[in-house]
Amino acid sequence: MDQLALPLGDVRNDAAASFPAPPPSSRSAGATPAAATTRVLRLGELIGSLSHALDLAAGQPLGHAVRSCWIGQQIGATLGLGATQMRELYYASLLKDAGDSSNAPYICRTFAACDLRFKQDRRIADQNPTGLPRFVIRHAGAAARWRTLLDALQNGAQIRRELTEMRCARRALLARQLNFGEEVAEAVHGLEEHWDGGGLPQGLAGREIPLYARIMLLAQTVDRLHASAGAQAACAQVARRSGRWFDPELATLFAALARDPRFWSRLAADDLEQHVFHLEPAQRQQTVDDDTLDDIAAVFGQVIDAKSAFTAGHSARVAQLADRIALQLGLDAAARRWLRRAALLHDLGMLGVSTRIIDKVGPLAASERAAVARHALDTERILAGISAFGVLARVAGAHHERLDGNGYPRGLDARHLRLETRILASADVFAALTAHRARRPALTFARALQTMQEMVGTALDADCVAALQRALDTPAAT
16 A cells, blocks of 8 residues: 555554554664574464455455364364365365455446445345346445446346456466465365356356365355354255255255254354364374465465555565665575565555555545555454464564654554564555556656655665665666
8 A cells, every 4th residue: 555645643543552562672673583484383374364364355254264164174074084185175265265356356347336345245146146236236336336237237147257257266376376286276266156056157066066165165154144143044044055055965964063052162162263273283284384485475465466456566576675675784585585475465454455445546535544554453463363473463564654653553663663664664665656556657766766765764764765776776686
């Protein structure tokens, strides 16, 4: 998000009220925080924690993917799936919404609507394509409502197909990029297929649909209905859709699980997330090495940047710039690698901000500024859920803070800002200024650097801006 366009005032203080400020820290990086990520980090914990960002992108309550994963694991265990199958189902469940940011620009462009609110309620229309016109009346922006309504009447099935194909193809691509295997990719691609052949994107029916996809569709539906209407409503809907949406065998199996009160009490337990994180090692413990961590950060950077055409490539560009600034400042290879990960994930919380706000041409309303302010806190909160990411979470979450204390979300001043945060802030500002945004055209490198010089000492660190200037004058290291 463009740092220059968001004077937050009291919004900053309100957003940060429940988040204590970190203790004062020296401007110097001191002991490299990269050492923190050498602790054992389980893949289940990493993907499970990052799935909260996917919940934001899908317009779901936080923890939805984790709860759906747990439900799916109960079904899989009852079916007698083997260790490899349980592991594939586990990761497919956590990655099931990885493509949901990709269709946000389409939704905002087509419906002039908030993509997050649209997604929260879209499944009402998805149950029946003829319900799309009513859905459009409720959700399309006023300027586009009648045009969109006419389009929905004429092309409702095509609109529904395009939205579904976009997110299904994207989530399968990301699963492949993360090397989870073809079984996982096919499962997330087939998540929205229905037993009776009425689903999308391929109209598969019965056992043509991958088993994991059948389990995941049932599991995510149970969680959504349980969260919104309770256990009884969830059971009733599963029974009603058995043979239509759901594999009848799985629906019957779920009905037996649901008769045990312990199923529902565990699903609602405060420690469910930690329980789910420990399920993966029981199947086959897998720790995360540096190369895998880099790959996961890069993929989630792609998920973030898909929210808007204006942010395409932003996270990767910030990571590259931060690395080059850090090199000029003498940070070692381990510290720079650590900083690149923080840069790739710094806007994770933007998945919870409507693309309609990101792409807005005019000034932001107070509620919109508050939504933007929350993205930094959401970034920190999600990353802080990963045991080895304590410092990284604070650095990434503070990228909109300023030396004079007038930044957000907490209003931290120079005494509390690490060198890594200052580097990241400078890289983020330059990347934003030199990219086309809805509110302004891209600045030239020279004009962007001039603007940043005017911010030195108040918003930005002088050494970091000078290092950026040197980095731009120096060919990138191979």
